[in-house]
Amino acid sequence: MTTISLARGVPAAELLPVEELADCAREVLRREGSTLLNYGPVAGYTPLREWVAARHGVEVSRVVLTPGSLPGLVVLFQVLLAAGRHPLVEAPSYDRPLGILDTLGVQPAAVPLTDDGLELGALERELAARRPSFLYAIPTFQNPSGRTYTEDVRRELIELARVHDLLLLEDDPYRLVHFGGEPPPTLFELAAGDGVVYASSFSKVVAPGLRVGYLIVPPELVGAVEERAVATYLSPAVSLQAALYEFIARGGLEPNLARVRTGIGARRDATLAALDEHLGGAATWSRPDGGYFVWLDLADGVSADDVADRAHEAGVAVVKGSDFFSRGAGGHSSLRLAYSFVSTRELGDGIARLAAAIPAPAAV
């Protein structure tokens, strides 16, 4: 029995625009290879920076293209911590940034996430108690929960952030992968760019293998971010940034987005249908309108670690919830399911296998 992976938050192979990118890569290397194949500017390929800047309505000097979004976050966290800022995260939060902070020797404050977004009462208490000074958040189609902040929560969060001098770091790689209507505006838009660092990536909308993420940073942080980036990786792979720009310039982005939304949306539908069929009564789960993930809460007292282990034996891989809490301080009855990678049939089979690994609820 082949293991079905509901663990990997990566796009299905069929959604990658292979032929188009192959042609774009050759075209840009032929045309500009003598610069693209040398060390590039640390902030990346200028035409793509300009495109990102125009899309977000900012000065091009504020856009730093990074080799995937994770190295951008590493650099940014280093800069913010060096400036004496203390972090706050969502609970649950994306595990990699938690790992970065842990490596940097910092334990973040944490505020619970609800179906509407960050729990603002808890946020106020944390702001008063521990005085964190930057928030790392994924307000739209969050990893790991699939949840999206309402527009009201966004506006209140921005107001609280202003009052408490809390810098907002909005990580937004899933926004364009929506299955219904547009999600609420970004924090960056609602705050008119003030007090918000915006991070995103082309991994979920074109291809992760391009390794192109980006940051939009306040003017006063640009120098420090670029300096730290040079010190960490010298320059990103500008040839891939150029190939991506060529793909966009040829009009490839919108048709690709349509394909991604349809392909991932069908997987979300299959996932929710299979959960309804196999797990009704045994768990509750988020109902994402976009992105890659469903968050599953098992009945109180059911060990997600045990379920994940049994599920693995039964041929389905999931990620245990505690991976998404700083130092494992939560999520012990939760699981993250990624529906982006496998086929709709495998999603159905995988969730059936998972259901068999969950203990029946105790009789009342």
Next chain:
Amino acid sequence: MTTISLARGVPAAELLPVEELADCAREVLRREGSTLLNYGPVAGYTPLREWVAARHGVEVSRVVLTPGSLPGLVVLFQVLLAAGRHPLVEAPSYDRPLGILDTLGVQPAAVPLTDDGLELGALERELAARRPSFLYAIPTFQNPSGRTYTEDVRRELIELARVHDLLLLEDDPYRLVHFGGEPPPTLFELAAGDGVVYASSFSKVVAPGLRVGYLIVPPELVGAVEERAVATYLSPAVSLQAALYEFIARGGLEPNLARVRTGIGARRDATLAALDEHLGGAATWSRPDGGYFVWLDLADGVSADDVADRAHEAGVAVVKGSDFFSRGAGGHSSLRLAYSFVSTRELGDGIARLAAAIPAPAAV
């Protein structure tokens, strides 16, 4: 007047195999794009790992391809420092690793470099006094000095390292860019791989823009290095690694090396000739048999900072020697000249401009 850069240690544009890499990139993306455009394995594209492993006679599991060599060094330093090892560097040393150590909050011990390699008496004293436990070194065509350790120094260094449990980190990106005979064997070869971590890159032999470096790590460190690499950048750009492998598999490496050796060798010749012509009596300099750099020692008491500033006003950029000492603790009468980037004519003109910026020696 356009500034002539003797500061940039990057290859001349004409030495990059643009057309070949453009074709290779398209070929591998067409053939394997559905995997190459997704997240890749953190240790890199398997066929290229196998090729590197065969070339160095090691198990493929010990080869970690990195997105340029610098991120590999960042990861490795983090792993070694976390294991409680304290660093030792050459004086002068490549400035980027010094910067990494500084960011990590560590000031390395340092041992002077002579024309024959590391000064072994000074090394013994440092080993006794400060007990450093890993050495970062570029034994062949060093950056910044252009110097190469003799085989005798290499053998004695390995022996000392064994006695003192000093792990050797051999950074070797310039080895294949030799202009005369082969340089002495690597520390890695002489020690039969024992107690040596080997780092290299394809930046100087094919193209920096590919962002392909590699580490050969002892089996017991592989897990920690891969874990830290995932946490830092998730995965390297495997499509560029595949394009590079295709270039090698098509037989492109050796002809390209011949071209690079000829092109950079002619620049080295022009540099030494211009130094003899313009700077005889005012300075002494290294005579590299390979690599990108000449190290210039001005007369005692002449400020390299002042000379670098005046040279910049006169239209030639050089790097001041103190950049290559931890926290600027040396090199105040030295300069690094890079001859890899500009044309032989510009090298001659640049060195003439530099000469005019150096004060005449005081009359005896």
